[in-house]
Amino acid sequence: MISALFYLQYHTFRNRLVSRFKRLKQPKYLIGAIVGGLYFYWYFFRYLFRGYATGGPSAANLTFPPPHLLVIESLGALVLFVIVLLAWIVPHERAALTFTEAEVAFLFPAPVTRRTLIHFKLMRSQLRILFSVLFLTLISRSFGGNAWIHAFGWWLILSTLNLHFLGSSFARTILLDRGISNWFRRLLIAGLAGAMVFGVWIWARRTMPEFNLADIPDFKSAMDYLQRFLTAGPALYLLYPFRLVVRPFLAPDAAAFLSALPPVLLIFLLHYLWVIYSDVAFEEASVAASQKLAARIAAARAGNWQGARKNHKAKKPWFNLTSSGPSATAFLWKNLIGVGQVFSPRLWILLMIIVVVLSVSLGRSGLHHQLPVVMGACIAIALVYSLLLGPQILRLDFRHDLPLADVLKTFPLRGWQIALGEILAPVTVLLVFQWLLLLIEIGLLFYLPGSHGALFLMISLGAVTMMPPLDVLLLLIPNAAVLLFPAWIQTGKDSPRGIEVTGQRLIMALAQLLVLLLALVPAVAAFAAVFFPLNFAVGPPVAVLAACLAGTAVLAIEAGFGVMLLGKLFERFDVTEEHAG
């Protein structure tokens, strides 16, 4: 029976590969493959072929001395410990081996034992693991060491983790069947882990000097402190099984690797037996999981990235929409509801925790006297990042709605009305964020030492005026790209993958950057034309503000033309040819 499942797996993989090669006949995939291949070669593979002669680090000079190796091993073990702990605490579902709907339809009614299905699942997960091993080895290889040892080490870690996740999901189901609720299990395990951490903390307080940043001036001191903490007390024994799993990966040579192998193989074997002999009914949950997976894939194939990711919750609109008025507002109203899906209470709590931690850290650091300057610099950096990353993160525009283009095309609206409506939501969100930052920046100016307050105020005010048309332009570029080259832009999680697609995305990113730079040229020229004469006549503060206003005017004109152009592109966009590629 397992041979039939192996046949299925082999041919699925082979046919997928063949179809990837076949599509290279299309220039867009061929060019993408060349660029993607060059990218991967440049960043990863060239080290495999050329060694480190070109300036990369050598394998020898990056091997750690034995005491530090023990620290690194313990840190790796600590990471594994946290991952395993989370695997026992976070999940709440019953054990479900995820199969495709076709596999459920063909394999579940077939005379296939539960154990064979588990073997099939394990066999299939090996493909994913081997790919991850290749990728991680390419990354870790660049830090030195033997590639084969790294590869085997990664394989052992990932395969053992995979078995552990499966085993823990079976154990979770058995506990649920015996009436032990998820919350009771979580409390029990968190309590146990807390008791362990408390024990380590008590030991550390009694035997080690108090942790103080001032006493750790360099890397060596930090490593020494960590070494003592992780290897001299109970942490050493608590992390022991995890260290055994990490040890082969860190082995400096083949002999050390082979000597580290037996214990980890024993752990692997025990995990395997645990999984195979757990008699847990996973079929019902697997059917539900496969349906969920199929729905996600269908949503993603339709370009619905959000739908592919999670279930939505109904959200209240941000404002009331009447039945009369500009139609673009309807799109803003609609897409802001979509934005509300992203800003969940969990995200707000996370953001608040980050702000509190940052504030406390800044307050306790020696930088709090220069807080306004530090915060001002941080805000300036955040503004630049908002311009670079904002349009890529906020995608509730054509990039989200393109799969519903046929619906949008039946609306009695001009192309520019739809185009304007589609980009309004991301522009609004981005703008509110940027204006908030600028407001804080302006507030901080009152605490700024020195005499440049007026100049910075004018720069900030100039930025306030420039942001709206600039954001529109920034959002227009990816939206135009998705209408011009729909196959080259990711409109869903399950979009085509592979080296060629990576290449396509690199080309598109570069092309978008180039278009943006070209679009900025007239605005920069207008800025310069106003700034230099006025700077000479009335001084920098007024000159900056006036120049920003001139730049804003040019950007606004460009944005207006851009919206009209995007509308024309949408009107000409052929929804049937969209899927041709």
Added chain:
Amino acid sequence: MVQVDGLTKLYGEFAAVSELTFSLQPGEVLGLVGPNGAGKTTTLRCLAGIIPPSRGTVCVGGHDIVRDAIPAKQQLAFFTDEPRLFDYLTVWQHLNFIARIYQVADYERIGRELLEELEIANKKDALPGELSRGMKQKLAIACGLLHSPRVIYFDEPLTGLDPIGIRRMKDSILKRAKDGSAIIISSHLLHLVEEICTRILILKNGRKIADGTLAEITRTFSEQSGDASLEEIFFRATSETSSSAPAAPPPLPH
């Protein structure tokens, strides 16, 4: 109400629809039938202004769907076989959004009535993901009918509906036609077409091979008897050797 002249849609060398000409009066229900790949969906998409024709013209209510798109689209509704909804808008928010797009002043009353009629009033705060396939279809229909269109296109309207839903859908289509709407239904369900359509247009390989009432088409394609069913007519009209005996499909293996 709908005037189609020489409609042609080309994909490279391939003609999905070729030189299609017909017209539709208010109150008429036209059944668009044909084998898979005949060009039915492409035709409907051209008629709805979703894709531009390569040649020919489509006028809806006297307005060209390409050159005078806004008033033309204001009068029509297109229901696809798979309901196309916004995944993060609730049922009522869909109606709210569509009301603004079509500027429907009294949308709250009309919307409530439509939800009642379609029996999804109790789902007005639900997202599409929480609805069954049939309910999604009903929501799409409510959205399409909100602005009281005078021209309605249905692509496989009965897909996913339960028997009660099918009955209501047929009644609803006939009621709209009686109220003066011009309706085009593309479907493989020949009994549906036979039951509710006043005219039938048969497409094959993008070309019109028959257009008329059932009786007219029967006269054209029925050689032996004058009372052949639409199914028999369909097989005769779409078989490669249309002049010979009916080309019924082979039976399924037992």
